[in-house]
Amino acid sequence: MLELVVFSTLNGLLYGMLLFLLASGLTLIFSMMGVLNFAHASFYMLGAYFGFQISRYVGYWPGLVLAPLLVGSIGALIERFGLRAVHRHGHVAELLFTFGLAFIIEEVVQMVWGKIPVDYRIPDLLNFSAFTLFETTFPAFRMFMLLMSAATFLGLLLLLTRTRVGLIIQAALAHPNMVGMLGHNVPLVFMLVFGVGCGLAALAGVIAGPALVTQPAMAASLGPILFVVVVVGGLGSLSGAFVASLLIGLIQTFAVALNISLADVMAPLGVSLTRESFAGDLWMATVAQVAPIIPYLLLVLVLIFRPHGLMGNRDT
Amino acid sequence: MSSAVNTPALQLVDLHKSFGVTPIIRGVTLEVPLHERHAIIGPNGAGKSTLFHLVSGRFPLTSGQVRLKGEDITGMPPYLISRRGLSRSFQVTNIFPRLNVYENIRCSVLWSLGYRYSFWHLVERLRDARERAELILDQIHLADRRDVQAGLLSYAEQRALEIGITIASGADVIMLDEPTAGMSRSETEHAVALIRRVSEGKTLVVVEHDMSVVFDLADRISVLVYGEVIATDTPERIRANPAVQEAYLGTVAEPEHDHA
Amino acid sequence: MSPIARYAPWIGAAVVLIALPHVFSSGASITMMSLMGFAIIFALSYNMLLGQTGMLSFGHAVYYGLGGFITAHALNIIGAGKLPVPLPILPLVGGLAGLSFAILFGWVSTKRAGTVFAMISLGVGELVAACSLILRGFFGGEGGISTSRTATLQLFGVSFGPQVQVYYLIAAWCLACAAAMFAFTRTPMGRMCNAVRDNPERAEYVGYSTQMVRYIAFCISGLFAGVAGGLAAIHYEIVTASVVGAGPSGFVLLMTYIGGVAFFIGPIIGAVLMTALQISLSDYTGAWQLYVGLMFILVVIYAPGGLAGLLLMHRPLVRTGTLTRLLPSYALAAVPALTLFAGAVLLIETSHHLLVKASEGPNMHALWISYDATSPAAWAGIVALLAIGFLAFRRTWPIVSNAWNEAAIEARRRLGQ
Numbered sequence: 001m002l003e004l005v006v007f008s009t010l011n012g013l014l015y016g017m018l019l020f021l022l023a024s025g026l027t028l029i030f031s032m033m034g035v036l037n038f039a040h041a042s043f044y045m046l047g048a049y050f051g052f053q054i055s056r057y058v059g060y061w062p063g064l065v066l067a068p069l070l071v072g073s074i075g076a077l078i079e080r081f082g083l084r085a086v087h088r089h090g091h092v093a094e095l096l097f098t099f100g101l102a103f104i105i106e107e108v109v110q111m112v113w114g115k116i117p118v119d120y121r122i123p124d125l126l127n128f129s130a131f132t133l134f135e136t137t138f139p140a141f142r143m144f145m146l147l148m149s150a151a152t153f154l155g156l157l158l159l160l161t162r163t164r165v166g167l168i169i170q171a172a173l174a175h176p177n178m179v180g181m182l183g184h185n186v187p188l189v190f191m192l193v194f195g196v197g198c199g200l201a202a203l204a205g206v207i208a209g210p211a212l213v214t215q216p217a218m219a220a221s222l223g224p225i226l227f228v229v230v231v232v233g234g235l236g237s238l239s240g241a242f243v244a245s246l247l248i249g250l251i252q253t254f255a256v257a258l259n260i261s262l263a264d265v266m267a268p269l270g271v272s273l274t275r276e277s278f279a280g281d282l283w284m285a286t287v288a289q290v291a292p293i294i295p296y297l298l299l300v301l302v303l304i305f306r307p308h309g310l311m312g313n314r315d316t
Numbered sequence: 317m318s319s320a321v322n323t324p325a326l327q328l329v330d331l332h333k334s335f336g337v338t339p340i341i342r343g344v345t346l347e348v349p350l351h352e353r354h355a356i357i358g359p360n361g362a363g364k365s366t367l368f369h370l371v372s373g374r375f376p377l378t379s380g381q382v383r384l385k386g387e388d389i390t391g392m393p394p395y396l397i398s399r400r401g402l403s404r405s406f407q408v409t410n411i412f413p414r415l416n417v418y419e420n421i422r423c424s425v426l427w428s429l430g431y432r433y434s435f436w437h438l439v440e441r442l443r444d445a446r447e448r449a450e451l452i453l454d455q456i457h458l459a460d461r462r463d464v465q466a467g468l469l470s471y472a473e474q475r476a477l478e479i480g481i482t483i484a485s486g487a488d489v490i491m492l493d494e495p496t497a498g499m500s501r502s503e504t505e506h507a508v509a510l511i512r513r514v515s516e517g518k519t520l521v522v523v524e525h526d527m528s529v530v531f532d533l534a535d536r537i538s539v540l541v542y543g544e545v546i547a548t549d550t551p552e553r554i555r556a557n558p559a560v561q562e563a564y565l566g567t568v569a570e571p572e573h574d575h576a
Numbered sequence: 577m578s579p580i581a582r583y584a585p586w587i588g589a590a591v592v593l594i595a596l597p598h599v600f601s602s603g604a605s606i607t608m609m610s611l612m613g614f615a616i617i618f619a620l621s622y623n624m625l626l627g628q629t630g631m632l633s634f635g636h637a638v639y640y641g642l643g644g645f646i647t648a649h650a651l652n653i654i655g656a657g658k659l660p661v662p663l664p665i666l667p668l669v670g671g672l673a674g675l676s677f678a679i680l681f682g683w684v685s686t687k688r689a690g691t692v693f694a695m696i697s698l699g700v701g702e703l704v705a706a707c708s709l710i711l712r713g714f715f716g717g718e719g720g721i722s723t724s725r726t727a728t729l730q731l732f733g734v735s736f737g738p739q740v741q742v743y744y745l746i747a748a749w750c751l752a753c754a755a756a757m758f759a760f761t762r763t764p765m766g767r768m769c770n771a772v773r774d775n776p777e778r779a780e781y782v783g784y785s786t787q788m789v790r791y792i793a794f795c796i797s798g799l800f801a802g803v804a805g806g807l808a809a810i811h812y813e814i815v816t817a818s819v820v821g822a823g824p825s826g827f828v829l830l831m832t833y834i835g836g837v838a839f840f841i842g843p844i845i846g847a848v849l850m851t852a853l854q855i856s857l858s859d860y861t862g863a864w865q866l867y868v869g870l871m872f873i874l875v876v877i878y879a880p881g882g883l884a885g886l887l888l889m890h891r892p893l894v895r896t897g898t899l900t901r902l903l904p905s906y907a908l909a910a911v912p913a914l915t916l917f918a919g920a921v922l923l924i925e926t927s928h929h930l931l932v933k934a935s936e937g938p939n940m941h942a943l944w945i946s947y948d949a950t951s952p953a954a955w956a957g958i959v960a961l962l963a964i965g966f967l968a969f970r971r972t973w974p975i976v977s978n979a980w981n982e983a984a985i986e987a988r989r990r991l992g993q
Contacts, residue, residue: 086876091690092690093876097873108866231696281712282710285710290710293702296706299699299703300684303696395781403781410775410777413774414774415771419767423767423779433788435760439764440762
């Protein structure tokens with residue numbers, strides 16, 4: 001039991017931090033530019049694939065720096081030549097543009113690297129188990145993932161609160177129009193923010209790629225959860241995204257570990273439920289099987305009771 | 317509820333509104349009797365538009381009460397207030413830009429004629445909607461522009477349409493937020509004539525900066541300064557009121573010179 | 577508008593629908609037209625949300641798919657019990673299913689608007705898609721639910737076994753649904769949907785709850801999506817869980833937007849075009865989805881009114897006879913445009929061949945040319961086509977733009993505006 005709790009907590013934190021790494025870039029881009037980057041998970045995927053490709057030539061570690069830089073630059077170029085052209089048509093058009101972008105990136109990735117997962121390996125340096133508890137090992141690479149995510153988060157926090165650029169970004173988060181009128185080169189800032197946001201997503205991809213499967217579907221599977229995180233946290237709120245990421249990360253990880261179904265719960269009470277009973281599927285489904293839909297159930301609950309998200313205050 | 321004759325059209329009872337810790341409206345109490353034309357004036361930042369937003373349901377009150385014809389409408393969303401007979405215009409033109417002029421007006425009459433969320437009537441066959449919309453179009457002198465997309469109208473035409481949408485629902489309490497803002501002298505004269513015409517037999521509350529409009533149109537004037545009403549009286553007495561002169565009009569109050 | 581002018585397009589459409597299988601009588605054509613039929617209903621239902629009410633949904637396939645599943649189950653129940661229900665009524669079952677689920681999910685979905693609504697629709701879509709693995713009885717697991725359309729009450733000897741009979745069923749429902757959705761745009765509710773799209777705040781001030789308007793639009797849109805799904809179930813005789821997922825949801829968005837959201841006919845054009853591309857283009861190239869995605873992006877950036885918008889903006893020019901002034905400049909710009917297009921196609925096809933079909937060897941065939949995909953000459957040619965096409969297009973574009981402005985001004989003058 002303790003084993004379950006310890007490992008689920010660690011894995012849940014890991015997943016949550018990963019989600020937050022992605023959600024923070026997304027929130028930054030949204031808060032500054034008003035556009036929800038539908039392709040954010042696609043840049044995550046690009047980061048993983050670029051990291052994989054780089055690791056084939058020079059190993060894993062250069063990829064940690066190069067892949068985010070490359071993907072960030074691509075993101076900046078896309079902002080400059082694509083998103084900016086759509087800006088005048090409004091937020092819906094921008095969202096549609098990023099949707100089309102996600103579609104195209106997935107197609108290109110499939111074309112270049114194929115539809116089956118690629119073998120993005122954990123670097124040898126970290127390919128051991130960090131510790132063992134009650135016969136279950138916790139891989140060192142996962143510790144690395146956790147530490148990298150925490151370090152990035154801290155770096156981001158320091159950047160936002162201690163540097164001049166960070167102060168400008170914070171101001172733009174709250175009052176985007178005013179920042180432009182104060183004479184800052186807003187288009188350049190937009191390009192940088194979009195690039196950095198995509199770079200962050202790519203970093204998450206390089207970190208997660210070897211541990212999770214690197215395949216063309218990884219964007220489509222993580223994307224919706226990411227958007228649930230930002231809506232549940234409150235669109236535009238970094239602290240809300242943080243809370244929601246950890247919440248969803250922990251809940252889903254714990255859920256996956258529980259192999260109980262409603263039938264199992266009712267059995268000791270003398271109620272017999274099988275697959276043949278009416279709505280048998282519902283009773284027989286274990287919590288682990290239901291785990292994938294938990295974020296969406298959370299979304300529905302939050303929408304009913306707190307429509308603006310846990311910590312949201314901005315209107316879209 | 318008291319008898320219909322004595323019930324004021326609009327009652328604002330000790331309204332307070334703060335945004336965060338900043339108080340904007342600090343205790344406004346005001347009564348507008350039925351069929352009165354009431355103007356609200358005051359320096360920029362006094363909170364005149366905020367007051368409108370509070371009354372019409374756009375912002376929630378921090379405290380206080382709003383009564384419309386005796387009924388408590390505090391905290392109601394805008395659509396419920398509109399259905400109870402209070403209609404407002406906006407300082408920044410707030411029309412339906414992709415619909416044409418005629419459709420803009422027609423959308424405003426649909427609820428008051430009882431069609432609600434009907435998807436079983438064909439709108440072209442609704443004679444009462446058509447007649448009422450055409451009547452309003454004539455009143456605001458936009459009948460010859462009826463097929464033009466509203467977003468393509470000139471500024472003054474859009475302001476006229478703005479007023480048209482406001483009165484089309486047949487509300488008996490009309491609130492106009494700076495209806496002549498940005499207008500030339502002649503456009504303003506037309507607008508004032510229009511406002512006087514459409515507010516016959518109704519209660520009018522208007523926010524204005526143009527003093528000639530205010531003194532021309534209003535039965536009574538309230539002066540709002542820093543979120544408080546410092547005086548409510550007839551135009552002559554407001555003009556002569558020293559506190560008002562000091563706060564807003566200037567010490568030699570000659571209305572002909574006081575254009576916004 | 578005189579009654580003849582009002583009803584003529586619908587009568588014309590009916591005539592065309594009846595005549596089509598006689599003009600294009602091959603099995604493949606009739607199948608494609610059947611697919612277009614319910615794609616049109618699906619796209620029109622989607623545009624009730626996007627184009628008419630300003631609601632961008634990423635999860636509309638939920639109502640399409642659930643309509644299909646319920647229809648398939650109903651067909652199976654009818655077949656098993658030999659109930660006297662004729663097939664033509666079944667899409668109504670799909671519609672009621674779509675309506676019911678829209679009523680269920682709609683209130684929560686429409687609590688927010690804009691970007692948040694889009695994300696909620698995505699979440700609900702994923703929720704339902706994920707449920708397909710849990711509720712195996714309803715969704716049929718990996719194999720889906722199979723059904724038979726001939727196991728219904730057969731009237732007048734029509735069994736609906738042959739594809740052409742299914743086509744006529746779909747065509748009839750397509751016409752009826754399109755007419756109903758068009759009529760909806762002319763109702764008070766339809767007008768208020770436009771008002772809420774244009775200015776939700778003002779709509780509240782004229783007495784309408786925007787959430788209620790959006791919710792009702794959502795429900796009615798779900799109804800028609802369910803009809804489309806029911807027809808799809810009848811056509812394919814199988815429904816699998818992928819039909820509620822992100823694939824069809826994304827595809828209907830692409831279809832509708834490329835067709836044009838600002839005009840009623842836009843989604844129809846988009847549905848016809850996209851269905852044709854999906855079926856025929858996939859025979860010629862493995863990268864057809866990439867082309868669709870690029871087309872979509874181009875429409876988003878350069879032609880937000882879609883194909884319908886591009887076509888219909890020429891309407892005043894046609895009416896006043898000023899279109900002929902434009903044609904020379906169009907012809908001039910067409911040359912670099914086609915060059916650029918050819919370069920892009922060759923780039924994609926060659927890359928695709930090298931990346932995906934490497935096992936077939938370096939020789940390939942595209943755009944009626946055979947060449948070696950690895951030869952430097954081929955790549956030089958592709959780069960040249962792209963560069964020349966791009967630069968020349970940039971030169972000729974101002975010419976087109978000026979010609980357009982002149983023609984438009986002249987047209988406006990002739991119309992007396």
